[in-house]
Amino acid sequence: MALASWGCCSWLILLCAYAWGHPKPVDLKTEDVRNCSTSPQYLPNTAVNTTAQLAALREQMYTKNLSAYIIPDTDAHMNEYIGEHDKRRAWITGFKGSAGIAVVTMGKAGLWTDSRYWTQAEREMDCNWELHKEVGTAPIVNWLLTNIPPGGRIGFDPFLFSIGSWESYNKALRGSDRELVSITDNLVDLVWGSKRPPVPSQPIYILQEKFTGSTWQEKVSSIRSQMQKHHKAPTAVLLSALDETAWLFNLRSSDIPYNPFFYSYTLLTDSSIRLFVNKSRFNSETLQYLNSNCTSSMCVQLEDYSQVHDSVQTYASGAVRIWIGTSYTMYGLYKVIPEEKLIADTYSPVMVTKAVKNSKEQTLLKASHVRDAVPVIRYLVWLEKNVPKGTVDEFSGAELLDKFRGEENFSSGPSFQTISAGGLNAALAHYSPTKEHHRKLSSDEMYLVDSGGQYWDGTTDITRTVHWGTPSAFQKEAYTRVLIGNIDLSRLVFPAATSGRVIEAFARRALWDVGLNYGHGTGHGIGNFLSVHEWPVGFQSNSITMDKGMFTSIEPGYYHDKEFGIRLEDVALVVEAKTKYPGTYLTFEVVSLVPYDRNLIDVSLLSPEQLQYLNHYYQTIREKVGPELQKRQLLEEFTWLQQQTEPLSSRAPCTTSLASVLAVSILAILDWNV
Numbered sequence: 113m114a115l116a117s118w119g120c121c122s123w124l125i126l127l128c129a130y131a132w133g134h135p136k137p138v139d140l141k142t143e144d145v146r147n148c149s150t151s152p153q154y155l156p157n158t159a160v161n162t163t164a165q166l167a168a169l170r171e172q173m174y175t176k177n178l179s180a181y182i183i184p185d186t187d188a189h190m191n192e193y194i195g196e197h198d199k200r201r202a203w204i205t206g207f208k209g210s211a212g213i214a215v216v217t218m219g220k221a222g223l224w225t226d227s228r229y230w231t232q233a234e235r236e237m238d239c240n241w242e243l244h245k246e247v248g249t250a251p252i253v254n255w256l257l258t259n260i261p262p263g264g265r266i267g268f269d270p271f272l273f274s275i276g277s278w279e280s281y282n283k284a285l286r287g288s289d290r291e292l293v294s295i296t297d298n299l300v301d302l303v304w305g306s307k308r309p310p311v312p313s314q315p316i317y318i319l320q321e322k323f324t325g326s327t328w329q330e331k332v333s334s335i336r337s338q339m340q341k342h343h344k345a346p347t348a349v350l351l352s353a354l355d356e357t358a359w360l361f362n363l364r365s366s367d368i369p370y371n372p373f374f375y376s377y378t379l380l381t382d383s384s385i386r387l388f389v390n391k392s393r394f395n396s397e398t399l400q401y402l403n404s405n406c407t408s409s410m411c412v413q414l415e416d417y418s419q420v421h422d423s424v425q426t427y428a429s430g431a432v433r434i435w436i437g438t439s440y441t442m443y444g445l446y447k448v449i450p451e452e453k454l455i456a457d458t459y460s461p462v463m464v465t466k467a468v469k470n471s472k473e474q475t476l477l478k479a480s481h482v483r484d485a486v487p488v489i490r491y492l493v494w495l496e497k498n499v500p501k502g503t504v505d506e507f508s509g510a511e512l513l514d515k516f517r518g519e520e521n522f523s524s525g526p527s528f529q530t531i532s533a534g535g536l537n538a539a540l541a542h543y544s545p546t547k548e549h550h551r552k553l554s555s556d557e558m559y560l561v562d563s564g565g566q567y568w569d570g571t572t573d574i575t576r577t578v579h580w581g582t583p584s585a586f587q588k589e590a591y592t593r594v595l596i597g598n599i600d601l602s603r604l605v606f607p608a609a610t611s612g613r614v615i616e617a618f619a620r621r622a623l624w625d626v627g628l629n630y631g632h633g634t635g636h637g638i639g640n641f642l643s644v645h646e647w648p649v650g651f652q653s654n655s656i657t658m659d660k661g662m663f664t665s666i667e668p669g670y671y672h673d674k675e676f677g678i679r680l681e682d683v684a685l686v687v688e689a690k691t692k693y694p695g696t697y698l699t700f701e702v703v704s705l706v707p708y709d710r711n712l713i714d715v716s717l718l719s720p721e722q723l724q725y726l727n728h729y730y731q732t733i734r735e736k737v738g739p740e741l742q743k744r745q746l747l748e749e750f751t752w753l754q755q756q757t758e759p760l761s762s763r764a765p766c767t768t769s770l771a772s773v774l775a776v777s778i779l780a781i782l783d784w785n786v
Contacts, residue, residue, distance in 0.1 A: 145234035158235045160206025162221075166240055168303040169204065170218055179264030179290075180256055181299055182281075183214040188271040189354045190440050192645055193369040193528075196309040200272075200300040203308075207236045214241075215252060217259050224252055228542060249277075253284040262289040270294040270444035278443040294447070312367040316374050316393045318401055319362045323522075323568045323641065325473035328361045328402075329410055331465075335360075335380060338461045339435065346435035346455050349462065350424065351378040353440035355642045356462040357387070361402065361412070364641065365393070370528050372566060372641060377420040377445075379427065385412045388420040424448055437463055439647070439654075459648045459656065466639070467649045468661040473640050474685060477663060478703050480522070480570030481683060485705040485737045486744070487516035488563070488574060492706075493752045495553070499580055504553045506532040506545035509561070517565040527564035527571050527644035534559045538577070538677030541632050541669065555580040558587060558676040558712075564644050571639050571646075573665055575681030578709040589626075590670045591678050591712040596622035597668035598680045599722050601634070601700070605689045608696040610658050612651035619651075619668040622717075628670055635665040638683055658698055662686040666700065680708060705733045707756040715762055723760060730757035 144156040173181050183205075187198035194210075202208045204216070205223055209232050212225035222242040225233055233243050244251060256266060266285070270278075282292050301308065321327070326334075339346050351357055354373035358364055365374035377388040387402070391414045399405070402412035415423055425448040428434060434449050437460030446454075469477060491513045498504050510532035517523055533543045535557035545551075553559055557579070564573035577591065597619040606615050612635070617624075619634045637649025648656045649664050658664075667681030682704035689699040707730060715723065734757050741750040 145231065146237065146239060148239035153239045155238055156235055159238045160236060161238055162204065162206055162240050163238075165204055165303055166216065166221060169216055169299055172299040172302055173216070173218065173267065176267060176293075176295060176299070177265055178267040178293065178295070179260040180215055180217045181267045181295075182252075183216070183300055184268075184272050184277070185210070185212050186272055186274075188442055188444075189352055189375070190274060190442070191354060191368050191371070191373070192643070193371060195312065195368055197311050200298070200304070203304060204300055205237055205241055207233045207241075209233065213247075213252065215256065217256075220259055222252075222255060224248075228540065249280040249284050253281065253288075256285075256290065257288055260290060264290045265293045266290060267293050267295040267299065269298045270296065270447065271442050272298070273443045275438045275441060275443055275446050278446075294443070296444075311375065311390070312365070313390065313393060314366050315395065316363050316365045316389070316398065318398055319364050319568065319641065321362075323476060324362045325470045325476070325640070331360050331362075332380065332385065332410065334465060335461055336382060338465070339382060342435070342455070344435075344455050345433060347432040348379055348381040348427065349435045349460060350441065350445065351380065351460060351462055352442065352445065353437070353460075353463065355639065355646070356440075356460060356466070359466045359639075359642060360462055361387070363398070370526060370566070371643060372524060375417055377417070379420075379424060381427075381432075383409050385410070386415055386423065387412050388415050388417050388423070390417055421445065421448065428453055436460065439463075458654065463648060464656060466642075467637055467646065467656065468659055469640065469663060469685075470661065474661065477570035477638075477640055478685070480565075480567040481572055481703040481705060482736050482740060483520050483522075483567070484517070484565050484572040484574070485733070486740055486746070486749075487513065487520060487565075488576070488706045489737070489741070489749050489753060490516050490746070491561075492576070492578070493749050495559070495578075496580065496752075499553045499559075500555050502552065502554075505550045506534055506537065506553065507547055507550040509553060510545060510563070513561065513563055517563075520565070520567065522568040524566040524568060524641070527566045527573060531560065531562035531575075533561075533677065535676060536674045539671045539673050539675060541630075541671055541677065541679070557581075558583070558678065560677050560679055562679060562681060566641060566644075568641055571641055571644050572704075573638055573644050573681065573683060574704045574706060575667060575669075575679045576706060576708065577678045577680060577712070579712055583712055587676060587678075588712055588714045589717065590623075590628065590672070591709070592714040592717045593622040593626065593628065594668050594670050594678050594680050595708055595713060595726075596717065596722060598666055598682065599725050601666050601668070602682065602684055602702050603699065603721075603725050605691065605697050605699045606658070608659070608698055610698070612649075612655045612658055612664070613653050615658075616651035619666065623668070623670060630669040630671060632667075632669065635667055638663045638665060658686050660686055660688055660698060663703075664700075666702075702729060705737045707733060707753070710756060710760075713760070715760055718760075718762070720762070723762060727759045730759065733757050 146159055147154040183201045185201045187194050201214050205214050209229035212223050215222050221240055222244050224244045224247050226247050285292055357376045357378045358373050364372040367374045379386040404412050404414050428449045433453050433455055435455040438456050439458055510530035514526050529544045531544050534553045537543050538560040560577045562575040601619040604618050616634045623629055634651040637646035639646040649662045663685050665681050665683050669679035671677040682702045684700035684702045686698055687701045689697040691697050
C-alpha cells in the first residue's frame with residue numbers, strides 16, 4: 113500500500129533534497145539504565161525498589177521450607193495478555209515486559225527474558241535482581257542447581273504451570289536431589305495482599321444472536337456429539353482457555369486486555385453443564401439465557417470460579433473419563449484427574465471446532481474486514497500528508513489509528529497493542545512505542561504498522577509497510593520479495609488436510625532465493641470477536657491441518673538489523689479451490705482489503721501470474737472498500753484508493769501521480785459507478 117504520491121514538482125524537490133543529503137535518523141535518547149557495579153550503585157528513576165517485597169516473599173518461602181520459588185509470566189488460563197490482577201512477576205521484579213520468568217532463592221533473585229526486553233529490564237529492575245539472557249528451562253534449572261543445595265525444595269504455583277512446563281522442569285531436575293513442590297497458595301499473592309489490583313467485576317454480557325454463528329445450545333450439542341463418537345468414550349470435556357468458554361456460550365466481557373474474555377472454566381458432561389465464574393456478574397437476562405434455574409442437560413449450573421479444583425476432583429472420583437486439551441490446561445487441574453480417567457489431546461474439541469467457521473461466521477468476519485479497511489486507509493492518507501511536516505511520531509500515530517478504529521460500527525477497541533515502528537525500530541519484529549519511548553516518523557525511512565480491531569462481528573489484524581520518500585534498491589527488492597511470498601502463499605492450491613508447516617516455505621521462497629529470511633511465524637488463526645492469535649490454526653509445527661472455513665493470517669517479513677523492517681500481513685479464509693481435475697483441494701481467499709505500497713514494488717521481479725493475482729486483488733479492494741468510502745463521503749480517501757489500486761503493468765512504473773487519477777475519482781464519487 114502506498115502512502116505517498118508525488119507529482120512531478122514534488123519529485124524535483126525530493127531529488128534536490130536527496131542531493132543535499134538525507135536527514136539523519138532520529139534516534140531514541142540514550143537509555144538510562146542501572147549500574148550495579150559502581151559504588152554506590154546507580155539506579156534510574158524508572159527502577160523499582162523491590163527490597164521489601166523480596167524480604168516478605170522469603171519469609172513465606174521459609175514457612176513452606178522452600179529453597180527457591182518460580183514466578184512465571186502467565187495466568188491460570190495461559191492468556192497471551194495478562195490482566196493487572198495477575199501480573200505477579202511484574203510486581204515482584206519491577207520489570208513490566210510481557211515475557212520473562214523470575215526465580216527467587218533465599219540469597220538471590222534472577223530474571224530470565226529474551227533480547228527484546230534486556231534494555232527495559234536494566235531500566236526497570238533494581239540491583240536485587242540478576243538479569244539472565246538465556247531463556248528456557250535448562251538455563252533456569254542450571255542456575256537453581258548452582259544456587260540451592262542438595263535436598264532443596266523448589267516451589268511453584270500449579271495453576272501457573274502448564275502441563276508441559278511442569279514436565280520440563282520435573283525432567284530437568286530428575287536425579288538432582290532437588291524437589292519440585294506444588295504450592296497451592298500463591299506466595300506472591302500473599303505478599304501482595306491488599307495492594308493487589310482487584311479481580312475484574314464488569315458485567316458478562318450476551319453477544320447478540322446476529323453476531324454469532326450458532327446458539328450455545330447448538331454448540332453444546334455438537335461437542336456432546338463428538339464425545340459420543342470418540343473411541344475412548346469421554347463423559348466430560350474440561351475447558352480452561354477463556355476463549356473456549358466465551359465461544360461456547362456466546363458470552364463476552366473485558367477481563368483481559370485486548371480480548372473480550374472473562375475468568376471462567378467449563379466442565380461439560382454428557383448430562384450437565386457447569387460454568388465456574390463469578391456469578392454476581394450476571395444480570396437476570398443472562399441467567400435466564402443460560403437456563404440457570406433448572407438442572408436438565410441443557411441447563412447451565414453456575415459454580416464459583418474458585419471451586420473448579422474441588423469440583424473437578426469430586427467429579428473425577430466417579431466412573432468418568434475427562435477429555436482435556438493439554439495446551440491450555442494447567443497442572444493444577446491435570447494432577448487431580450487420575451491417569452486412567454484422563455483423555456488428553458493437544459487441543460480440546462471446542463478449540464478445534466471453534467477454528468472452523470460456519471458460513472454465517474465467515475460472512476461476519478469478512479464484513480468486519482471490509483469496515484476495518486476504512487480506518488487503516490484514513491490513517492495512511494493522514495500520514496502521507498502529515499509525516500513530511502515532521503510532527504508525527506510512532507506513538508501519536510498509533511493513538512490516532514486506534515481512534516479511527518474506535519469510530520467504526522460495532523467497535524470494541526484494538527485487538528492488540530499497535531506496532532507502529534519507523535526506521536530502525538521496524539527491524540524489531542514486535543516493537544511497540546510508548547508515551548515515553550518513541551521516535552519521529554520521517555519521509556526518508558520505512559514505516560511498519562501492524563494493527564487490528566475488535567468488532568462484535570469479527571477480529572482483524574493487518575500489517576502494511578510504506579516509504580514516503582525514495583527507497584533504496586535493496587529496500588525495494590526486499591519489500592517486493594516479501595510481497596511475492598505473501599502472494600505465492602495466498603494463491604497456492606494444496607490438498608485438503610495439509611499441515612500449514614508443509615506449505616509455509618512458499619512464503620519464504622523468494623527471500624531464500626537471495627539469501628534472506630525472517631525469524632517469526634508466517635501466520636496464525638483469528639477469531640470472531642475473540643483472540644487475534646487464535647490457536648490451533650496457522651503454519652507452526654503444532655498447528656492442526658488446514659480445513660475449509662478456517663481463517664489465518666499470512667505475514668512474511670524481512671528485518672534488516674538497525675536499519676528497517678518489512679512485514680505484509682493479510683487475513684485469509686481457507687476455501688475450496690477450483691481445479692482442472694476432480695479432487696479436494698484448498699486455497700486462500702484474502703479478506704484484508706488495503707493496497708500495498710506501490711512506491712516499494714519492483715514490478716520487474718513479479719511473474720505474470722503474480723502480477724495478475726495482484727491486479728485482481730486490487731480490483732476486489734475497489735469493489736468492496738470503494739463503496740464504503742463513497743457512502744461516508746470520504747472523497748480524499750476514495751481518491752487515494754483509486755490511485756493505489758490502478759492496475760500494475762510489467763512495463764509501467766509502480767508510482768502513479770495523485771493528480772492523474774483525481775478527475776476520474778471525483779467522477780466516481782458523483783456517479784457512484786466508476
